[in-house]
Amino acid sequence: MNLHLTHRNYDAAIAELQNRFGAAASTGASVLDLHAGDESHHARQRPDIVVRPQSTQDVAEIVKIAGRHCIPITAFGAGSGLEGGVIPVHGGISLDTSELNQIVEIRADDMIARVGAGVRRLDLNHALRDTGLFFPVDPGANASIGGMVSTGASGTNAVRYGVMRENVLGLTVVTANGDIVKTGSLARKSSSGYDLTRLFVGSEGTLGIVTEVLLRLHPIPEAKSAHAGFATLAGAVDAVTDIKRAGLSIGRVELVDQPLVDVINRRGQLRLAPLPALFFEFHGSVTEIDTLSETIEQIISDNGGTPLRWTDTAQDTKLLWETRRDCLAWAKAERPGSHSWPSDVCVPISRLAEVILETRQDVASSTAPAFIVGHVGDGNFHCVFMLHEHEETEVADYASRIVQRAIAAGGTASGEHGIGLGKRQYLQSEHGAEAIALMQTLKTALDPLGIFNPGKVLPDAGPFSSTSSEHP
Template identity: 50%
Template sequence: MSALPAVLLDALRARFGERCATSEAVRLQHGRDESSFAPVPPDAVVFAQSTDDVAATVTLCHRHRVPVIAFGTGTSLEGHLHAVRGGISLDLSGMNRVLAVRAGDLDASVEAGVTRKQLNASLRDTGLFFPIDPGADASLGGMAATRASGTNAVRYGTMRESVLGMTVVLADGRVIRTGSRAKKSSAGYDLTRLMIGSEGTLGIITELTVRLYPLPEAISSAVCAFPSIAAAVDSVIETIQIGVPVARIELLDALAIRAINRHSKTSLREAPTLFFEFHGSPAGVTEQARTVQEIAAGHGGMDFEWADKPEDRSRLWQARHDAYYACLGLRPGARSLTTDVCVPISRLADCIAETVADIEKSRLVAPLLGHVGDGNFHLLLLADPDSTGEIERAHAFSQRLVERAIGMEGTCTGEHGVGRGKRKYLELEHGVAALDVMRTIKRALDPDDILNPGKVLPDLP
């Protein structure tokens, strides 16, 4: 039986008909993501098809002080969409129209449910592309809400740099439009950046205008194995510091490569490995690849292999994108506690070295991978959910990792967001005064705490 007020449920059913669902299967689907947390389903799910639908739902929930949690594709990793206080899951996946592509201005406007692959498919004949690639085929609204980035961030930045403006529904149902299509502005507070990374706690994003980029004239990928993680990381640092404009640099340790070989039927050397991608003119791409090959050779790099053909590059990067599910296959039935720290590039070698030593001491199965070109790396802590000891060791390790990264002037999350999992670290990272400012903003925009409650900020005192 739903815990929602009967008058609210009746109003939602009158407004949305069959698009207001309360079946157990639908609710459970909207209460789980890719995190290590057990599912927490909402009391009902509303399938929105427009900004008006979102505004109507939020207005009703505001009237009854019932929580509202935005749902995109369900690929989040920190329990962002869990209904920890019950309420309505607002599914935006049906809001998936590409509203406009303006090739001359290098921008596009989309509804929040459009996924990155869908947008790029619609751009196929324009000579443009959208570069933010978090791995999963996430919705652009969800990517903006979590300030996502991914493999291309070292060259193209994150969602923070890619969103020009948006349409947002506030906690009382009002609709605002932030930003503009101008490439820069000094007009007023930057509400677009305020909403990016707010994880649905300050407003629900329904439309976005995003930057597009010309497709590179030439693209080349490469893979190179190393005798140690330290050698691979030193190669990355040297590549970045001498200014090679590499588009992607991904690191996978030997355990992750072993998992990929099994899962994707590849035959990569099972050693710490870097994946590279170079964008530019044919001559520029060749020069970049040769420079990186020389750097890698100086650090003991082995089996340096180029891939120029689109099908070869796609196969190489698909193997990288499959790494998460490949690593889960190392321990069938295990639950992954996925970490996500980021440090200044000059501290990356130290942070990874200390982390690898900590893994060995903790006796954990924890493949390492990351977007090391910008100092961001992940560990998949594969723990038996029925083993209290393993779960406790994994959480203790994760806390030490976060504290290590923050101690090196880094962050507890480079791209996954805070959600439920990282709330307790915000005070350590930002300090009490900054956290108080965040709480003041939250209270001003959502005084009843109905927008995705229990996420981002530690519980209000």
């Protein structure tokens, strides 16, 4: 029998954790339920125990206990993930980072913040409000910074500020043997040694537990928002490309396809032309934006757009972006009892219009209504199905074709949500066998017992593969 399996002992680990962490280690049914899943469509599964560490040192102790008894340990941030990353598919420990919630320091002069992994992004921006700085990565949900690091999150602002990879300067990570490793530095750039920071960014808790993060901050920009409808989806995408090529500074640009515009017109307060729409935020001084507005309006008109409607008041701007935030929830509400299944592909910008159009044509026959929203400035779009349980097989087929289409166009299965449980089957076709083998080598080197979030990201392998799990 495998040495790991002979040492695996869930009961002993639970007893040791309860003994050491008292009330911060819970096996209560409601707590286990809260840590059984995220916002994805994947089946929920309870951990055996939830532990809430208060410090990096606590995390190191938990990891050592997990290692001693060879049981899985899955980090839980805010649970807003969309690929089942927090689901402890082999049971074991759910390590809840919510008490690693200290904003350790804000170095306004360096435009850097050091925060605990459990800090929520809205709390960070609230704490920054008097500094004139903000942290721009905005995945819609009020996610934890550790979760955002681990999924390689981005969102509406990425076109201007980049994704987590560009905005994380360093990390404190607990590795599989309980060592506390610090990566990166306060310097804005570095050519020193292997880039361990970026190895952990996007690793979804499979290589180590992030406990602290050094973040790059940015000055709060002056901005103006606007929206326009387009005769065609292709026209909308081309307008974005042309605006970017003209060097005009887009802070955010979001595509909303016509079925979703129709939902907005039925449910929201914003009145839009019944056409695919783009929501824009331009950054720069207001004078600058006003000077450029003629060029922007010309580009939109040349691509079949309606006249650009600028928001005149702060309230109008708020309404525009709240509408973008809420429109998918409205679409779900229109189909009572449904749940959502979002795809998350990203393709080269030059192929975006074609891939979106093919996707729209393909999903036209779907029984479950499908809506497309896109961070089009990056080539990233989500086709979101609102489905009932009996439609899962049908939707899985559409979702699979969306990924295959994106990979064939030179793109990726996941622009920002991560691989989690849902996209593992595409990893090899996207990266090739050699790259997967190298990823496996890294995983084995960093986590030889396979205790960190087993069953995620990489194809099944190692002591917790589906055939070797002996968890009851």
